[in-house]
Amino acid sequence: MSQHDTRSAQRPAPDAPMVAIADYVADAEALSREAYDTARYMLMDSLGCALLALKFPECAKHLGPVVPGATMPGGARVPGTSHELDPVQAAFAIGTQIRWLDFNDTWLAAEWGHPSDNLGAILAVADYLSRKAEREGGTPLTLRDVLGWAIRAHEIQGGYALKNSFNRVGLDHVILVRLASTAVVTRMLGGDKDAIVTAVSHSWIDNGALRTYRHAPNTGPRKSWAAGDACRRAVIHALNAVDKGVVGYPSALSARTWGFYDVAFKGKAFEFERPFGSYVMENVLFKISYPAEFHAQTAVECAMQLHAQVAGRLDQIERVEIETQEAGARIIDKTGPLANYADRDHCIQYMVAVPLIFGRLTADDYGDAAAADPRIDALRAKMTVRENPRFTRDYFDPDKRYIGNAVQVFFADGSHTAKISIDYPIGHRRRRDEGIPVLIRKFEAALRGHLPAHRVRQILAICGDVAGFESTPVHRFMDLFVV
Numbered sequence: 001m002s003q004h005d006t007r008s009a010q011r012p013a014p015d016a017p018m019v020a021i022a023d024y025v026a027d028a029e030a031l032s033r034e035a036y037d038t039a040r041y042m043l044m045d046s047l048g049c050a051l052l053a054l055k056f057p058e059c060a061k062h063l064g065p066v067v068p069g070a071t072m073p074g075g076a077r078v079p080g081t082s083h084e085l086d087p088v089q090a091a092f093a094i095g096t097q098i099r100w101l102d103f104n105d106t107w108l109a110a111e112w113g114h115p116s117d118n119l120g121a122i123l124a125v126a127d128y129l130s131r132k133a134e135r136e137g138g139t140p141l142t143l144r145d146v147l148g149w150a151i152r153a154h155e156i157q158g159g160y161a162l163k164n165s166f167n168r169v170g171l172d173h174v175i176l177v178r179l180a181s182t183a184v185v186t187r188m189l190g191g192d193k194d195a196i197v198t199a200v201s202h203s204w205i206d207n208g209a210l211r212t213y214r215h216a217p218n219t220g221p222r223k224s225w226a227a228g229d230a231c232r233r234a235v236i237h238a239l240n241a242v243d244k245g246v247v248g249y250p251s252a253l254s255a256r257t258w259g260f261y262d263v264a265f266k267g268k269a270f271e272f273e274r275p276f277g278s279y280v281m282e283n284v285l286f287k288i289s290y291p292a293e294f295h296a297q298t299a300v301e302c303a304m305q306l307h308a309q310v311a312g313r314l315d316q317i318e319r320v321e322i323e324t325q326e327a328g329a330r331i332i333d334k335t336g337p338l339a340n341y342a343d344r345d346h347c348i349q350y351m352v353a354v355p356l357i358f359g360r361l362t363a364d365d366y367g368d369a370a371a372a373d374p375r376i377d378a379l380r381a382k383m384t385v386r387e388n389p390r391f392t393r394d395y396f397d398p399d400k401r402y403i404g405n406a407v408q409v410f411f412a413d414g415s416h417t418a419k420i421s422i423d424y425p426i427g428h429r430r431r432r433d434e435g436i437p438v439l440i441r442k443f444e445a446a447l448r449g450h451l452p453a454h455r456v457r458q459i460l461a462i463c464g465d466v467a468g469f470e471s472t473p474v475h476r477f478m479d480l481f482v483v
Contacts (some may be wrong), residue, residue, distance in 0.1 A: 014197045014250040017270050018204075021156060021179075022196035024276040025187045031151050035278035037466070039147040039154075042105055044463055045286060045439055046116045047481065048446035049104045050079045050097035052363070055449075059100040062225055063093040074135065076127040079481035080450050087128040091181075091235045095120020095228030101363050102224075102345050105427075106285040106294040107154075108395065108403060111161035112327070113173035115284060118153035120231030121181035122146060123478070125188050125238075130475040143477055144470035149184045151281045156180035158280030162398075163271035167211060167331075169264060174230040175208035181234035191242040198248030199241035204260045205252050206233065216334055219343040273398065283401055286427030288438045290361045295328035296351045298422040299405035303355035305420050306409060310356055314375060316411045322352060323388035323406040323421075325395045333385040337377075341366035349380040352407060394423065401428070455480055 053059045063078050065071050066089050076090035077083070078097070085093060095117055098104050105116045123146065130140035157180040166175055179200065186199040209229075213222040240246045253260045254269070261267055290300045299322060310317065324333075334347040344350045344366040353376045354365045364370060391404035406421035426435045443463075447456045459480050462469050 012251050012254075014201070014248075015253040017253060017272075018197045018200045018250075019193075020276070021183045021200055022193040024155070025152055025183045025196055026193050028152060028276065031148060031278045032282060035151045035281040036144070036147050036470075038281050038284065039150050040143075040463070040466070040469060041286070041436060041439055042116050042150065042154075042281070042284065043119065043143070043146065044443045045288075046098045046104050046119050047079055048443040049099075049101060050094065051446045051450040051481075052103065053097045053100035054080045056100065056363075058221060059097065059224065062096050062228070065089060074131055076124040076131075077475075077478040077482055079478065080483055082482060085124075087124045088232055088235045088239070090124035090128070091121040092225075092228040092232035093120075094123050095177075095231035096225040097228075099227040100224045101291045102293060103287050103291040103363070106287060107158045107161055107280060108285065108294060108327070108401070109158070109162045110165040110396075111167060111173050111176065112294070113157055113161055113176055114227065115154040115157045115180070115280060116150070117174070117177045117227035117231065118157065118181045118184065119150060120228050121185050121234045122149045122153060122188070123474070124231070125185050125235060126474045127478045129188065130473055134473075134475065140473035140475060142470060143472045143474060146474055147470065149188060151278050152276075153180040153184045154280040154284060155276050155278060156183060158284070159272065159274070159276055160270065162273040166208065169266060170210055171208035171264065172211045172214065172226060174226045177227050178206065178230035178234045178237075179203050181231050182237045185235055185238040186241050189238050189242040191238065194248075195241045197250070198246065199237045201249040201252040202237045202240065202246070203234065205249055207260065207264055213342075214346065215331070216336075216343065217339075219338075219346060220340060221342050223342055223346075283429050285401075285403070285425070285429075286435060286439055288427045288435050288442060289425075290351075291345065291363045291366075292351045292361060293332050293346050293348075294425075295325060295332055295403060296348045296405065297425040297427070298403055299324065299328075299348055299352050299407055300355055300361050301422050301425060302405055302407035302420040303352045304359065304361075306407060306417055307355055307357075307359040309417050310409050311359065313411060314357065314379065316413065317379065317382055317409055318412045319410050320352065320356070320379065320383040321406075321408045321410070321419075322348060322383060322385045323391065323404075324348060324385060325391040325404060326387050327392075327395065328403075328405070329385055329387045335380070338371065341368075344371060347380075348385060349383045350376065352383065353379040356409070391423075400424075403428075451481070451483065 157176040182203040332348040394402035408419040410416040
């Protein structure tokens with residue numbers, strides 16, 4: 001890929017994509033008001049997801065210090081707990097909480113992912129820096145600062161995802177969480193452009209986690225803490241670049257034979273659809289109603305509409321036809337036994353069967369107890385999944401970013417339901433007016449399920465006042481989530 005002579009020891013200029021990230025993170029100022037408003041809802045939603053995840057012991061056990069007793073008084077807080085951790089481990093904990101239920105925001109293009117995963121690193125470091133500043137007589141960071149960093153992280157992760165498919169070479173999308181968080185956190189810690197390039201070069205040299213844990217026959221719960229792991233690694237890279245002055249690797253991407261392009265990307269350089277701005281945050285997809293892999297969100301909505309027509313006729317169903325996008329057909333079309341909750345929440349047949357039968361889809365529906373109902377697998381066995389080319393075209397259209405699905409149920413007597421087809425879910429930008437009130441209710445329910453009433457009132461009052469929210473010191477806000 002590179003034009004550099006591999007025999008020459010002369011170090012080249014840094015690869016252009018790394019420089020572009022450094023320039024954007026260090027210089028970007030023209031971030032839209034819409035992006036800031038959307039980011040506020042994104043932060044609320046992500047913290048709500050973090051609290052909801054605490055109901056699951058498998059998540060909670062990951063959230064403390066890396067070894068017992070390795071706490072940091074005055075360190076970063078982990079929402080919904082009493083933990084005080086160093087920013088590296090706090091980044092892992094917060095990132096894990098936010099992602100655990102597959103209920104936070106989503107970005108879909110050539111690559112998929114969840115840009116709010118970056119909040120693991122951003123919130124941990126912002127909280128740590130804000131507390132440190134207060135102790136030392138400085139100026140704490142505000143929630144507006146957090147929103148600005150989140151907009152940048154969303155833009156980096158989502159911008160790379162538009163044209164570059166890491167899943168096609170077997171790499172997990174959390175490689176972009178690590179990239180975006182590394183760049184943003186390096187700047188948060190005071191790093192200049194050179195430091196950002198250095199840190200980002202180390203992120204690329206890490207290569208990426210394999211997608212093995214997301215796909216049959218190996219699907220497992222690592223997918224729920226993989227983003228936290230990426231956040232943790234990002235903070236390490238940032239600290240190394242800023243505090244330790246580690247050496248960077250200018251052609252980490254393009255070096256012939258040894259660079260990322262040749263080793264991991266089939267010799268291809270990255271492609272970009274647009275310059276960095278605030279496009280991704282403005283267009284991000286919220287998971288509001290259902291904790292389901294996003295390619296199936298509209299399929300779940302379709303199934304919910306059909307529930308009343310089919311719930312009383314389950315034994316008469318001959319087949320269920322599902323149409324989806326190419327990506328959905330490729331990654332969540334699963335037949336046969338499903339081993340665990342991580343298998344189930346990435347199976348479009350399971351995510352359609354549950355609402356058809358019960359008229360709901362919650363995180364508990366992926367558990368072993370719910371999955372033991374024999375009607376679910378019996379209905380799955382009658383389903384077919386195929387790609388609808390229009391859904392695929394609209395999925396990649398930058399002016400649409402649809403995630404279409406259609407569901408139709410056929411009965412043994414020859415009758416059938418109408419085909420229910422939905423182009424974009426309630427969390428889509430085009431349904432913001434409808435979706436944001438639902439998002440707020442989701443957030444409020446998460447707060448009330450974990451925090452005392454007086455604390456819930458305080459948090460909702462802050463979140464409801466845009467100016468007050470943005471001026472609130474980060475650590476004061478995080479204190480409200482301590483239990």
